[in-house]
Amino acid sequence: MWTVPKPNYRTDLCSEGKITVNIGGVRVVLFGDVLKRYPESRLSELLNCSNQNPEAISSLCDDFDPGRKEFYFDRDPDAFKCIIDVYYFDEIHIKRGICPICFIKEMEFWKIDSSVLDECCKSYLSEKEEELNEIASKVKVILEDLEVDQCITRAQRCQRFLWRLMEKPGSSLPARIIAIASFLSVLVSAVVMCMGTIPELQVTDTEGKQVEHPILQAIETACMSWFTAEYLLRLASSPNKLYFALSIMNIIDFMAIIPFYVVLSLTYLGTTSMMELGNVQQAVQALRIMRIARVFKLARHSSGLQTLTYALKRSLKELGLLLMYMGVGIFVFSALAYTMEQNHPETLFRSIPQSFWWAIITMTTVGYGDIYPKTTLGKCNAAVSFLCGVIAIALPIHPIINNFVVFYNKQKVLETAAKHEVELMELKSDEDARRKTDSGPVLGDTANLLATPHMDVSWRSYRLPA
Template sequence: MEDCSPNIIDMWDFPRTPSSDCNGSEASEETEIAVNIGGVKHILYGDVLNRYPETRLAELVNRATHSTQEDLCALCDDYDDLKREFYFDRDPEAFKCILELYYYGEIHIKQGICPMRFIREMDYWGINAKYLDECCISSLNEVQTELAEIAEKVKTILDDLEEDATVTRGQRCQAFLWKLMEKPESSLAARVIAVVSFAFILLSSVVMCVGTIPELQVEDTQGNLVEHPTLESIETACIIWFTVEYILRFLSSSNQLRFVFSFMNIVDFLAIMPFYVVLILTHLGTAIMELANVQQAVQALRIMRIARIFKLARHSAGLQTLTFALKSSLKELGLLLMYMSVGIFLFSALGYTLEQSHPETMFTSIPQSFWWAIITMTTVGYGDIYPKTTLGRCNAAVSFLCGVIAIALPIHPIINNFVIVYSKQRVLETAAKHEIELMALRAKEEAQECPEAGRTASAGSSSVWDSAAVSASQSDTYIPLLGDPANVSKGQPAHKCKNN
């Protein structure tokens, strides 16, 4: 046996049953093996490892006594027959966590170890992920979700960069039009179109507001004030642009049914539709309905033009981040509304009861008191309704103090969610760009290692982002969701060049 001094054997504090002393005399008949994990030596016992017979270590200890050296080397990286020691080129820190399964029945991922890398270690040692503790599983799920989002971004970028020779000319035109209308970062023309669309949205919103100024309105034949003809012309030009943009995006969409029912596309449709409905009612509605009814319908439809301001979210990453943050804060917003609803009902009922005896009371009913409770708890305080009795004023003081507390409590989680979502979006974008750079670098290195593949790749284009380079880089990506799971788990590319 080897010397049992602590500077050679890793003396980790695991509960174990000793099987031999330092003089080599056997204390029991159980099997023990010596493993060297990345330079750290462990003495492991068969009765402990056989608690999980499906693992690599259990199979190793069962073969140690009656298998040949070739069979043993199939389970490890190297085997020293003289020392009877198994060598593994694995992470020693991760292996310490792996050993917890045999002694404690569960595994915890040590702080500082990448969860995805630890999962690959578990796969190597033949350990199922179900043995992870709940706290580590939640952390792993978060990492897997982030990797899935990064993989989706990387796939999107790769789809934009590579060209499929099997697609038809019509499909290529459709894809080109889709990038032109939906992806401003894809080309200079797409960026110009996005800027022009953004300018038309702002111009249309300004025209809608300016058109309501009485000094800028003109009288029609019936003496009613209507928008200035110049403003109407600008509005018509904006609507024409929105209509053309919507039709082009609809035609270039690969899934037109999904396109129609998308939320932002519904907003775009609602921003366009009132103009044409008003046009139809103005020219054809008078023959069916009375003029007054037509004018009321026209005014109601004109109000729907405010929906076009939501079109800014399509071109603003900040508004999109705000939308995601609000979605993730629905629970906190629900709590805020519940607190305010309870407070409004309570203090409005108390205010009505306490003020009812005053001859000049402004609290004529509990529903009317709701308005007072809302503006009081939100600390707005218009002053149109106020208590006149002493007890009523005390009730008002308590109500706005409770309102401040009710509003302040969920604000911090909502702001924290916004910061988390914003930071996550930035990290995902940076990680996706970094992964693309790594894939391009690996593709270039493979092209240099394989001269024949390099000449083939450079024949069509001088860029590293040709089809051969993209397919080569995809097979060696470090994102598990983009590569072959078998290759990723081993950390090896799907193909190697053989230099003759």
């Protein structure tokens, strides 16, 4: 048994009474004057009703020994050691090794408001809540994928089936085949676009101009037909078409498709005479260059590229600092270079804005050599700018890499946890089905999985390691 120490300023301790609680086998003696600091807590209520009827006591604890006047609780003693800090220090810290979500449930049991948590623990708890919300959302997506047969109409079932076929490569073998075909189409289209610029593979048209080979054009047309059909099917099967149209990746898909049809309309739909205009031809070339946007379609089929994008989003602060350092350095060293080189008869630094280009390629360690200093002071300035550029670039590299590794590992853990949670749901549903003799939830029945009370997919139903 261990007795909680009391503050030195407390006097006449026994006059307020005391209670003895047994938390998971650990006996603790608590004094009444301390417990009354939080009169709405469970321990304070237990102190007030310790001399009342046994029913009131039973509602507050798991068991009670009248002879020893000891109250028993089947709770975590380590978490309780943190809970009692609020009576003495008016704040609580979550110790290492304790799951923060489980600790919040302990606080709810002891009727302690979560506002007494210290700020550091609140931020740690909010991080865990975000992770659990992500798991809950992933579980909902998995359960919705299993709910195809629960749709009301045949049109809804077909829409859900088509959506899974186009958007969920892991849902079935045909969906995986379509994803692989889409991935290969992007690669083939990119290769054809590059090969079409090789002079040896180009042919001469009737006007004597070099154009792409007809075979390459046919391959390009086939790829664009596939991209168009894929986009239209995904749009038709989307449950929220406005959200689908405004999604970044879908906008990229649209921008990669539309130039092909614009060029096709300008070339073959009665605008041949307009093609003689120089600005129209330049517009067509610009639209053709926009075909490089289809390379970004690879991000839809690559979790690594998606993770890199999310990691860069989380590293915006570090990237902003890098741009700020580089911007200040470029301005300072370009101004110094112009000042030191302007009196040289063969100077290459005609103005400060022109010197920006030299500062950029110097600080980024590119060094084309088209602009370079010719005075001794100018060369010293170039050496300092080079060293400052190396330091400025190296500073945010580690945080960015760390964000990428942390986010990638986190996504893997969350995906595994979500799949494991669904498996536990199915096992629980199977156990319930065995216990029932009448019609009840069966294994794989997603509607019953969602409707079962113990299978709530909110964040409070999950547990993560501390």
